[in-house]
Amino acid sequence: MLKYSIVYCSTFTRVWIPDPDEVWRAAEISRDYKEGEAVLHLQLEDETSLEYAVGPKAKPLPFLRNPDILVGENDLTALSYLHEPAVLHNLRVRFLESNHIYTYCGIVLVAINPYEQLQIYGEEVINAYSGQNMGDMDPHIFAVGRGGLQARWPDERNQSIIVSGESGAGKTVSAKYAMRFFATVWRSANDTNVEEKVLASSPIMEAIGNAKTTRNDNSSRFGKYIQIGFSRHYHIIGANMRTYLLEKSRVVFQAEDERNYHIFYQLCASASLPEFKDLSLTSAQDFTYTSLGENIFIEGVNDAEDFKKTREAFNLLGISDSSQISIFKVMASILHLGNIEIFSERDGESCHISKNDPHLQSFCRLLGVELQQMEHWLCHRKLSTTSETYVKNMSARQAINARDALAKHIYARMFDWIVEHINVALQTSSKQHSFIGVLDIYGFETFEVNSFEQFCINYANEKLQQQFNSHVFKLEQEEYMKEQIPWTLIDFYDNQPCIDLIEARLGILDLLDEECKVPKGTDQNWAQKLYKQHSSSAHFQKPRMSNTSFIIIHFADKVEYQCDGFLEKNRDTVYEEQINILKASQFQLVADLFHEKDDVPTSKSSRVSVRSAKSVPKVPNKEHKKTVGHQFRSSLHLLMETLNATTPHYVRCIKPNDDKEAFSFDSRRAVQQLRACGVLETIRISAAGYPSRWTYPDFFNRYRVLMKKSDMMSADKKQVCKSLLETLIKEPDMFQFGKTKIFFRAGQVAYLEKLRADKFRSACIKIQKTVRGWLQRVRYQKICRATIGLQRYGRGYLARRYAEFLRRTRAAVICQKQFRMVRERREYLRVRRAVVTIQAFSRGMFTRRVYWEFLLHHKAMIIQKNVRGWLQRRKFRRARDAAITIQCAFRRMRAKRQLKQLKIEARSAEHLKKLNTGMENKIVQLQRKMDDQSKELRAQNEQLQTVNVSLGSEVTKLQKELQVMRSQQEDGGRLHSLQDELQRLQEELQEAHGQRRTLEEEHGAEKLSLQQRVEELEKENSLLKSEKEEMNRRFVQQSKKEPSSESLQQELDGERQRYQNLLKEFGRLEQRYDNLKEEFHPGHRRNPSNQSSLESDSNYPSVSTSEVGDTEDSIQLVEDMGVEKAAMDISLFMKLQKRVRELEQERKRLQNAVDKMEELAKHKVGPEPKSPTSDQQAADLIYSNLKRQELETENKKLKNDLNELRKTLADSSANELQDGHTLLLSQLKAANEELDARKEEVLMLKTQLVSAAEQQERAEPAASGTSPDHDWVYLNEDGELGLALQGLKQVARLLEAQLQTQSRQHKDELEALHTQIELLKDDIEKKQEILNYTMSLSPEAQVEFSVQQEITRLTNDNLDLKELVEKLEKNERKLKKQLRIYMKKVQELEAAQAAAQNSRSRPELSRQVTVQRKEKDFEGMLEYNQEEEALLLKTLITDIRPSSVAATVPCLPAYILFMCIRHADYINDDRKVESLLTSTINAIKKVLKVSTCLIPSVLLLTFGCSTAFMTQNSSKQNEHCLKNFDLAEYRVVLSDLSIQIYQQLIRVAEGIIQPMIVSAMLESESIPSLAGVKPMGYRNRSSSMDTDADGPSSYTLQALIRQLGHFHGTMRDHGLDPEIGGQVVRQLFHCINAVTLNNLLLRKDVCSWSTGMQLRYNTSQMEEWLRGNNLFQSKAAATLEPIIQAAQLLQVKKKTSQDAEAICCLCTALTTQQIVKILNLYTPLNEFEERVTVSFIRNIQNQLQERNDPPQLLVDTKQTFPVLFPYTPSALSLETLHIPAQLNLHFLVRV
DSSP: OHHHHHHTTSTTOEEEEEETTTEEEEEEEOSOOOTTOSEEEEEETTSOEEEEEBSSSSBOOOEEOOOGGGTTOSBGGGSSSOSHHHHHHHHHHHHHTSOOOEEEETTEEEEEOOSSOOSOOSHHHHHHHHTSOTTTSOOOHHHHHHHHHHTHHHHOOOEEEEEEOSTTSSHHHHHHHHHHHHHHHSOOSSTTOHHHHHHHHHHHHHHHHEEOOSSOTTEEOSEEEEEEEEOTTSOEEEEEEEEEOOOGGGGTOOOTTOOOBHHHHHHHHTTTSGGGGGGTOOOGGGSHHHHTTSOOOOTTOOHHHHHHHHHHHHHHTTOOHHHHHHHHHHHHHHHHHHTOOOEEOTTSSOEEOOTTOHHHHHHHHHHTOOHHHHHHHTTEEEEEOSSOEEEEEOOHHHHHHHHHHHHHHHHHHHHHHHHHHHHHHHOOSSOOOEEEEEEEOOOOOOOSSBOHHHHHHHHHHHHHHHHHHHHHHHHHHHHHHHHTOOOOOOOOOOOHHHHHHHHSTTSHHHHHHHHHHSTTOOHHHHHHHHHHHHTTOTTEEOOSSOSSEEEEEOSSOEEEEEOTTHHHHHHTOOOHHHHHHHHTOSSHHHHHHHSOTTSOOOOSSOOOOOOOSSOOOOOOOHHHHSOHHHHHHHHHHHHHHHHHTSEEEEEEEEOOOSSOOTTOOOHHHHHHHHHHHTHHHHHHHHHHSOOEEEEHHHHHHHHGGGSOHHHHTOSOHHHHHHHHHHHHOOOGGGEEEOSSEEEEOTTHHHHHHHHHHHHHHHHHHHHHHHHHHHHHHHHHHHHHHHHHHHHHHHHHHHHHHHHHHHHHHHHHHHHHHHHHHHHHHHHHHHHHHHHHHHHHHHHHHHHHHHHHHHHHHHHHHHHHHHHHHHHHHHHHHHHHHHHHHHHHHHHHHHHHHHHHHHHHHHTSSHHHHHHHHHHHHHHHHHHHHHHHHHHHHHHHHHHHHHHHHHHHHHHHHHHHHHHHHHHHOSOTTHHHHHHHHHHHHHHHHHHHHHHHHHHHHHHHHHHHHHHHHHHHHHHHHHHHHHHHHHHHHHHHHHHHHSOSSOHHHHHHHHHHHHHHHHHHHHHHHHHHHHHHHHHHSOSOOOOOTTTTSHHHHHOOOOOOHHHHTOHHHHHHHHHHHOHHHHHTOHHHHHHHHHHHHHHHHHHHHHHHHHHHHHHHHHHTSOOOOOOHHHHHHHHHHHHHHHHHHHHHHHHHHHHHHHHHHHHHHHHSOTTTTHHHHHHHHHHHHHHHHHHHHHHHHHHHHHHHHHHHHHHHHHHHHHHTTOOSOHHHHHHTTTSHHHHHHHHHHHHHHHHHHHHHHHHHHHHHHHHHHHHHHHHHHHHHHHHHHHHHHHHHSOHHHHHHHHHHHHHHHHHHHHHHHHHHHHHHHHHHHHHHHHHHHHHHHHHHHHHHHHHHHHHHTOTTOGGGGOOGGGGGGOOSOEEOOGGGHHHHHIIIIISOOGGGSTTSOTTHHHHHHHHHHHHHHHTTOHHHHHHHHHHHHHHHHHHHTTOOTTHHHHHHHHHTTOTTTGGGSOHHHHHTSOSSOOOHHHHHHHHHHHHHHHHHHHHHHHHHHHHHHHIIIIISOSSTTOOOOOOOOHHHHHHTTTSOTTOOOOOOHHHHHHHHHHHHHHHHHTTOOHHHHHHHHHHHHHHHHHHHHHHHHHOGGGOSHHHHHHHHHHHHHHHHHHHHTTOGGGTTGGGGHHHHHHHHHHHSOOSSHHHHHHHHHHOSSSOHHHHHHHHHHOOOSSTTSOOOOHHHHHHHHHHTTTOOOOSOOSOOTTOOOOOOOOOOOOOOOGGGOOOOGGGOOTTOEEO
């Protein structure tokens, strides 16, 4: 008891104490314990104290608790202390906190039923476990299945998986998942679908063998052993099923809240179906056998739907519909049999059945038996003796028992018949090489009332437990022997005495069979025999209060069995008369059910039975002689023989609670089952030996802190470990040294962990002591400096204060002096002001008095003055008014006198004379004017006379001339015609002038409208620009928020991926077809001579070019066949495709015609002449308007075309038209590019034509002299200025394009600088945060943080130096490789020169006369004979080695083949082209099975002569295109071949790197001394049993990177396009990410902080490799984002809510399930780390509820990205191509 003396001596030691409620309770020692003390002082978890009595007479010392670092281990044997409370606590923690339902316990897998559907059984989980060792992953039922498969390989031994547990523990589900794993991983090689049939047997067996019990809604009421057979190649070829001990009593009796078998309720739920009308079924509540449990429903179960699944399973297994109906009739007849009413007679000794009983009628009708006979023998029985036979009546009770026995017997026979036919369906004719058996059998059972069924079940468990104990002991013995360590015999529980008690001679079963043979044997007599025979047995007891029961002490518990019913159940009595009636049934299936195997089956025609005249007593059936116990014992012995001949794997299912609550753990129920299923016995056996085992390297890495420095430098780690253990552990029996491992007794690893923790603790204390001393010294120095500073400042302050006092005193004196002076002066001034004021007031008063006297005197004088003035003014006005009146009268009198005098003078003559004096002057003037006008008139008359005379003479002269002309000309009507012509011309001139005016008016109006339209367009253009800017801004904002990829691109990628998946499936089926041909036709096969067509290997029809033209017939054919069928015909599809191209050309022709008509219409109207500036502006405006209109029109058309194309593809089958869709998209893209170029040219021509028309219109008025710009018009007559203007515009556009390019480059550089600035800002912010964080810490924390930062910096520097060394090594390897290449080229050149000299020495080679200067005459073609085709393909495809053409032109074979095709096209040889292409495709397919190096050549052939890619060729290359043949169909075939080659390349590469991923990314120590090692369980230590001392081989990260570099270099050497290489690398990186993340999610041992550090470093190395190979832009780095975030999740803090928010923001590429799974799996490697709390995980789940993540946990490793093959134009000229001499293609002739 070394561990107790070491551990119990100190306080705070944690222990386990018994508890009646929780079984075991945790406590802690609160006071030091000394050996011999009677009381152990403990403190419970609720801080209550407890005195625990210990000692030899009291309780033993309590069990010790394991360290927290070991809590939650995957394997219970990895615990340092192996005992019951440790096992129970570990299971509870894993089940409740981490939700892990599987745990290893040595070779046993403990499975706890979660009562909830978990997402851990998907196909991706199966794939993850299928390629791993059993101990590498977390515990899982798939890991057990994988272990069973893997264990077959070394010794080819059969395997068995034993699944046991009590009802409701999940045995059936576990067995079902195990078989599903086998069926998924090792599928059958042919199309027999054996694995589907194996899985289909489960619904049938659940329907007829499972029922609802109080403990389980789907409890298996029988045991079964399924053998899955495998071929030599480990493919499933068949299966076989054996059943054990069907619970027949359930057919006629069910306890409360239980149900009968599911099949009865499924039939009743489907009774309304038409085919079940004859069954006469109603609700299950109406039948006795289905309503005894009083509850016919199961919550969440639909019996009708389950019945559909059952029938589907029957169909899949090949059971016909008629047989199914017969089965259902038998099942329905059992229900009717239970409803037959048996009436007792009055005497009580007999009974009868009503003949009109409907259920009896239905029973006889369904089974095809006679009603009267069945009614008679249900109430009577026949007794036979040696002399006579007589019929005896049965009582009602006996008849009911006989009826129930018949029902049980019918159901049992039907059950056996179904199992037999299932086995027939699962059998195969192939030879079985090995098998894996899955045993689903009941666990140990104990109830309040235990009967015969529980006895048999517990007997079977006793046998299984014995086999289990012996197997565990055997494994322990083998382990010790392999490690060559001395071992002693381990004492383990042997239950052979208990088994002998049951099955030995005169055992319980023998006595039971003997009592059954006694005619009047009873259960009580049998019990008395048991008491008498076995009372002395240690495993048998008699109850005190009962004489009809007995107790057996089983390995799990004591069980009391009630003897009542044992004999009846063992006999299983069925009356032979009832069986004979069933044998005579009209239905063959019913008759076959009850005929024994030895009986000769009767034909259907022989229905009449012939009886002898004398009744002979029949011999009883042998089967009925065998009791149930005897049969069960025989089958159990056969089962044990099978299990002993196989390697067993154990699965123990545990039921966590009886309430079926999800993730609820009842410790008492769990302990009962752990004791019953042998888990604790496994623990005890392991603890009795050496349970803890370490390999030498792991022990060295874990405990090197306990070693000396000199020991650590030693190379012999094994010797170092030995010396260390001999020093630390003084007792040599506590450990043993094996070949590869060290073995420890229980508790020794905990002791070593304590020493390690103490070492760490002492080191920490020393570090803390040193740091704290340094901090105190720093603090003392700071205090000293502060004290001196305070003294200095204090003394200065006192001196300054005294000086201030002196200054204040002097100032006070001065202030007093001044104050006193001011006070006296103020008093004097106040008195003076008072005196002056008094004088002023007195003098004022006297002065005011004198002033008032003078004022009154002055006012009196004013009044007098005003009164006197008023009187004088009134007197004056009166005198003035009188004078005016006198003057008016006088003046009126004088005026009257003057008026009278004037009237007299007006009447006199003198006055008239004065008036006429002016009129005479006017008259004289008018007379003079009239004289002048008369003189002018006379002069004009004279002139008129002179003109008349001249005109008369002229007219005379003209008349004479007219007469002369008339005399000279005979035709006198010509003058009239000339005159008419002259008149007509004048009218036309006038009309032309009118039209001109009209045109000018129209032109003006048109000009005005055009100006208005231009203004509107300018406004619209500005509006469009603003909208465009707004849309660009929105797009930029949206692009920041949304993912960068557009939906259309995603849709296209999805369609491309679906198409490529179809190609992959086609390739797989083709390979499968080839394999089947090889299986059916083994040995040598001769290919037929005519096997050269394309259909033979490529599965594509060969369509000639002449067939493509008939498009009308093709369209009609599509309408007749339908789209789906027509889509399968490639030739028809190509015809439709050509028709589409013709329609596109017709559309372009019509568009050109419309453009010409528009130009002609525009030329009719000419614009007014403008200035050069306005001309240029107008031309630019016209150009922009035309371009905008054209672009809008074409954009609408293209959108319509694209929508129609999408609609067509959506209506048709997407999978069938993928190739056509891809081809149409490529052609549409090429057509759009060429259309853009053509539209640009048309717009330029339109602009020039419009400008020329305007110049011509301006030239016309310039010719007439109306334009003032004569020089300009003259210069522009020939359009030179317009051409110059257009040239300047083009130059301006070119400069503008260059300027835009430069601006874009500038923007890119600016964005790069901004990115650098942002990175620097982020760096500065991080440093500022670190600085702020450092300043906010305490001095001790600052020192700790600074030390940590310094360690991080040194680590980063170390990593940088390692990267630099790796780069230098890489450069060195690259230079060496280049040197080898150059040396190889030099050698090849020397060999070529030598060959050339030898060839020049040969006179027979006439083709050598062609000198080098005639190379320019070659046309780039190669000629060959038809007979040399096979040799050509063999040289270029079949036998070519990439190394032979690595230093030549990339894709050289494709160039050579294309040149040969060109020559066949040149000579127009159809057969030669078809033969060469077909043979090439077939050769590529053959090579594709062993190599993937042809993808560059196939791609070159695919892109060759394609109109979509001819636009990027040179003129010389376009001349080399084919002239006579269209290879569109072959191009599609070659494209599909390229995809298949790419997929095979991915498969090969993934197959190579996949075994390296886990070891390189998760297990290898990229950063030395960082990873920690924890104790291993049985699974890990057993996996290394067969390895040598150096341990298993592993891969490092550098090996993985070298392999990736090898792949990349190989692709580069083969001339593969860099973009395709980037896609390959992206797919490989996705595989690395998926495999790494899946293993991380399924392995608890790698979810730690150190693994996160290693993983982050590994991913950075992968990213650095991408940058070094210029592959960072291939999107490969983005595929590593999930694993990078997982590594960061392992490293970040996981405590507070802020940490939870940071994790939610950080892990965007991980799903919620993945985040929670990693947090649950997070495991600290030492006691200084902390586990993630459950509350923190719940907080994470609450914050991530809004995410819409997919439900799957693991990443799909089989996901493939769609490949996109780019087209890279080649600058190579075929006429200059050089063919290397090592290819031996001398038979090719250049043309």
